[in-house]
Amino acid sequence: MPELPEVETIANGLRQGGFGCPSILNRRIEGVRLFWERTLATPSPEEFHRRVIGQTITAVGRRGKYLLLTLMPDSLIFHLRMSGDLILEPVDAPIPLHHRLLLDLQGGIRLAFNDTRKFGRAWLVLDPGQVLNGLGPEPFDPVLTPVVFHDNLLRSHRQLKPLLLNQAFLAGLGNIYTDEALFLARLHPLTSSRDLSPLQAEVLLASIRQVLQEGIQHHGASIDWVYRGGDFQNHFRVYQRTGQPCQICSTPVQRTVVGQRATHYCPNCQNNPQKV
Numbered sequence: 001m002p003e004l005p006e007v008e009t010i011a012n013g014l015r016q017g018g019f020g021c022p023s024i025l026n027r028r029i030e031g032v033r034l035f036w037e038r039t040l041a042t043p044s045p046e047e048f049h050r051r052v053i054g055q056t057i058t059a060v061g062r063r064g065k066y067l068l069l070t071l072m073p074d075s076l077i078f079h080l081r082m083s084g085d086l087i088l089e090p091v092d093a094p095i096p097l098h099h100r101l102l103l104d105l106q107g108g109i110r111l112a113f114n115d116t117r118k119f120g121r122a123w124l125v126l127d128p129g130q131v132l133n134g135l136g137p138e139p140f141d142p143v144l145t146p147v148v149f150h151d152n153l154l155r156s157h158r159q160l161k162p163l164l165l166n167q168a169f170l171a172g173l174g175n176i177y178t179d180e181a182l183f184l185a186r187l188h189p190l191t192s193s194r195d196l197s198p199l200q201a202e203v204l205l206a207s208i209r210q211v212l213q214e215g216i217q218h219h220g221a222s223i224d225w226v227y228r229g230g231d232f233q234n235h236f237r238v239y240q241r242t243g244q245p246c247q248i249c250s251t252p253v254q255r256t257v258v259g260q261r262a263t264h265y266c267p268n269c270q271n272n273p274q275k276v
């Protein structure tokens with residue numbers, strides 16, 4: 001599933017232009033084609049057509065794993081889920097099989113929501129809070145200081161791996177960047193959040209920010225997703241490196257399952273608190 005760096009990469013491309021296409025900013029929506037009605041979480045297809053045509057895209061942003069297009073007066077929000085992608089292409093280009101929603105934009109281009117597995121969703125809402133209010137803080141938010149982060153960990157009292165995957169605790173992390181951050185912080189995925197010292201919490205927050213920034217710099221990872229151009233998978237420390245030597249101590253990386261999610265770690269660098 002695309003995580004924060006992958007979604008940020010798409011947002012940057014749409015905002016600044018990229019992959020041979022111009023920016024979508026300040027372009028009016030002139031037409032809509034919907035091929036899979038369940039792509040729309042809200043409103044109805046009829047209301048969507050009526051409201052969105054004629055609105056102009058004034059900003060492109062991200063909140064957690066959600067991509068946010070600010071229109072006037074509405075907001076159009078996408079969650080890519082397992083296989084979604086947003087693609088800019090000529091308005092008269094052939095329509096691929098897995099395009100679910102097309103927005104024809106001023107200037108002869110279209111924004112296509114392509115989603116092979118059909119799990120992605122779009123919301124057209126007047127208030128983005130209808131969709132986003134349940135999310136936790138952004139990892140890069142300066143308000144999220146090490147002290148605040150430590151307090152949040154103490155209140156949560158959960159194992160670190162499932163806690164960091166919880167979007168209500170911290171927005172944007174998924175399986176890849178959680179495993180990478182825990183390794184960088186030398187913390188086992190099963191460690192209880194209430195057992196972290198203030199220093200360990202500070203190191204964990206710094207590690208989260210570091211791996212996310214690395215992911216953004218490498219345009220995300222191209223793992224188990226139809227995603228164009230990212231190469232962070234070539235820089236993984238533990239994720240999907242089962243049996244390969246740890247880059248720090250040469251101990252073979254192990255794979256286990258935590259909270260029904262595949263989890264990768266070094267058993268030497270990340271001591272299991274349940275075996276101490």
